[in-house]
Amino acid sequence: MSLPRKVVFALYLFAATLASGAREQGVSYVDTVEPLMQKYCVKCHGPDKQKNNLRVDTLNRDFVNGRDGETWHDMLDVLILEDMPPEDEEQPTSDERAAIVDWITAELTHAAEVKRSTGGQGVVRRLTRYEYNNTMSELLGVELDYAKDLPPETSSHDGFLNNGSVMGMSAMQLEYYLKAAQRGLSIALVEGEQPWRFRHWGTENVARRESWILDTPHTRNIQPGNAFMTRLMEFPTEGPVTVRVKAHAVIPEGKGPPRMRVRIGILADTYIPGGQVGKDIDVWESADAPGEYVFKGRLESFPVLTTPSNIPGMLITVQNVYDDGSDAIEIIDLRINEQQRELNTPDPKQPWLVVERVEFAAPDYAMWPPANHREILGLESIGIDEGESQARDSIAHFMRRAFRRPPSDSEIDEVFAFYQSVRPNYATHIQAMRQALSMVLVSPQFLYLMEPTGDAEGARKLTSYEVASRLSYFLWSAMPDERLLKLAESGRLLRKKTLRGEVERMLESPLSERFVERFTEQWLDLGGLDRVAVNPQFYPDFNDRVKPDMRRESVAFFNEVLREDLSALNFVDSDFTMLNERLAKHYGIDGVTGTEMSRVALRPEHRRGGLVTHASMLVGNSTGEDSHPIERAVWILERLLDDPPSPPPASVPDLDPETPGFAELSLKEQLEIHRASEGCVSCHRKIDPWGIPLEHYDATGLYREEVLRLTAEEKGQARTQEEKAPLDARDVMPDGREVDGATQLKTYLLEQKRDAFARAMVVKLTAYALGRSLEFTDEAAIDALTEQFQKRDYRLDFLINSIVTSELFLTR
């Protein structure tokens, strides 16, 4: 058996049970299961007869160490499918059958947990792709996509990417680490004279095609979707680049500000403008006081056509990417063939970005050798060709930052010896140094978060440097900064007061946006949005442009709860959410303008509030055509309650196609048929009620009173007829309480599952902080953290502090 992270649950074939609960509630083998097996099974599978070579009364009940786990598993399947006992034998009641099913499932789940267990120690973990990328960028002082060739990563069963036990290493991966190191160092460490700084100014919007250069310039009043372009016929291809844009905005009543995006180069295959430099900026300044906006990047990141083409030179593109989601905004495809569609008479009802001047400078070094070159080598003031005599010190300096702790003498010697051995093969000190530092960047001390424990039994306290690393990868997804390393050096970091102070400082830093984004994305499985394609046959008005906003709503919502010291119970239900104009329009909420997410108060008629009404969740757990109540239920159980159901057992048969009229039944009715099977009911009655109350939300996350229905025969063919059916969002929770609709579901969560939610929040955040799954050995610690969390009004900053100062975090 297995517990994959995300099983795509089949509607009809779902048979699972909330096993851990059953184990705690203690269906007893001796009191319950054994007498039942004596009564129904042993006649044919006991001491006298062993039909099918199976004897059940002597099976080993220890699923962990015993060897009968698979036999139990087989028995589970035949019990669920009601293949056993045979029809002509006495049948157990449904409660009796459920009791055995629950017991076996609970034991199997427990055995899997034990086998997966690392005794609460976790396992040495390497940096994730994004941690590696951030770390390389900070270490070398050059922002590039270092991780682009690394193999993609997978989430652990509890949804996290930073879980050491699932992160692999392979020769190919190591090969790409080495290539990335060599490339990064060849750019970051410089030689020779400072290259000549190239400058360019553009004040007119040029055409992309060379033959059009002589044409009248296009407008500088850029409406949403359109772009301003300037061309450099001569240009550098390496080094830091600075683009300065002087611009102002013209914003009509009721509209948000234009949003500026700058791109450099052009993609060779499609002629689409190349990579983005810097971040999008909303432009508010008016014509009488235009703004100056600065965008910085590295030319190495941008695609530049070097072969002759009808798009000569290098293009700088300044786009207005404001988008209110309406049809009035024509997203202009910037491919060359589409140029004709550029609008020279912009729409006055839309916000304009008026570009007055674009200035380009590259390679734009403030000093020579550049600051990051000096920082890598640890040399404050130095000429470009000096420093060879201090090679060993430079290596040691770099290793301290790369290893996130002072390297030992022997570690330094290893690298220095390598430097010396290759030095004669290279013309300059710097060339040899690039090789030596590459060695550091493929070393395990850099690629892994090393916390060596030796043969010691039990947990040991982490060193101050190890704590610094845990902290910075938790809150910044990157290496510790100099201040953290200094605090580690003096040992002060281990004081709880200092730790709290650092948590506060780190959360205030913009780098903590990475924590907000990465944690939210993984906790809530926001990637689900990309896996679901909304079917335009069903939702002709749906606009895919709104999907990124759905993701951003959830990230911004987490951010708001964290930054504004709000209760985490807002995740269950809230009187606000985070919207921009486009998403608000999708939700049908008026009065929101602009591209940035901002806090919007919710009224009852909006029928929103809490994560379960976020479109990211509702769309990500739909089929693209309709809601998927089981996936939504599993999402709530996994993400909000940390109580995931087991995956369906092996060998579940297909739905009996003979079931009359099955395809025409509503989903809920189909589920009910499924639940009529005794083997399935014990599981489904624990799952379905979590998803059914959200039936009022369709596959695009919008509220509905009735559901569009299709017969199976029409599937895959053009829809000819619309048929609507009323909705039923009522169901009965496992405890017998009836829940009707999302509001009651949220009330139920708050009233009946508040503790479970608090605990889940603690488990998720702690698992992310530790880079490992939590296990039964951690239960006491988790209970304590949960208690503190609840006492402190469910505030995330307190929870983060409690985690960071807990034994879990400070020991290994």
Next chain:
Amino acid sequence: MDRRTFLRGTGVALGLPFLESMRAASIPAAQQALPKRLCTVFFPYGASVPSEDHADRDWGWFPVREGDGFRFTKVMESLEPLRSQVSALGGLSHPTGRGIGGHDTGDIFLTGADFSGANFKNTVSFEQLAAAKYGHLTRFASLALSSDGGIGLPTRSKTLSFSHSGQPMPGLDKPQLIFDRLFGVDKGTIDQTRRRLDTEVSLLDRVLDQSKTLRSKLGKQDQEKYDEYLTSVRHIEKQVARSQQWLDIPKPEVDADSLNLEATPDAPLEYIKTMYDLMYLAFQTDSTRYITYMLSAMNGEVSGQFSRALGLDSQHRLAHDAGKPNGFVNQGKWNVCLVEHLARFLQRLAETPEGDGNMLDNTMVLCGTSNSRTHNNRNYPLIFAGGGSMGIKHNQYLQYSDDGEDVPMSNLLFTMLNRMGVSDTGFSDSTGDLSELYV
């Protein structure tokens, strides 16, 4: 000489290397020097398998009627022109996979490892045995491709290839990256490249030394995980050493114009075609002889949606809905698409002359999945093609299941390894070979 007879009897041909004697009889000497290639393609959740009397039987994967008088259904119609070089196989499955979860069997498709009891330690995949023996003859010992890329999780692996220690080998997913690896030319002169490789060998050597010291400071569980790193350093060292050997032999020049290296899984049909094109080029240039391609993985986030390109549901839903009205037709349509892509690849191999025959004669291609109907881990739907010069007989539909009892899948994998001259003792849990496939 009948291989099965040999296995059953004892003492026959003792003293002589068995394969040599057999090969000498069946394969012309002139062809022995030609490359022998192996290629495996996998897709998840089974295929359309309606019952024999079902109204939509013609949308089923398996051909109609057994023996050499079989008729392809709509699904394999595109293979009709290649009939003499193709066989359809049924009734094979891994005994170790029969009792585990219905979606847990992709990992062991080429390994036959035992995953029971939540033990997810895999074993070597069969093409790695070939790579270990003959991989030194080409620039790349083997090539693992995957539409989803990377390794994935146990039971949801995104690669078909596993090393001798059972470690997943990441599948490459980006066409441009694959192309650059195979055919990209190093910047700089040969001398510069040689110096770089020398430096790398020395660098890796030192890293390895240092890393071994570090290992002893780790706890036991950490050591196990850490060994992945050590193994990787050893492998890449060998790889670099190999690049040194190949340094003076230029990489083959390949015209990339006909390839869409920008293809992404967002446009599945174009993407799959490109991946097959790259596989063809890798073989044609003899850059490698052993390729696996996880065209789509169980629970592949990206590849699971491929079938939507035809306006159908996701692959998983197609499989689960097979029993519903029109279900076999829908799943069958997706199967048609899969087989058409395969057929195009096979056709290209068959049209490329090599020795006295063509490339397909020297390439064994296996394409299939590890479920029949969804969740059912038996009766794998398989297409087996090529290998004529290695003594493989085709133009047959072989159904190995006897009264519902399957023959081990490893028997087929062993048969293939045997014909390649890699193994004459067995593979994984094989109990024999499939002599019906021998000329």
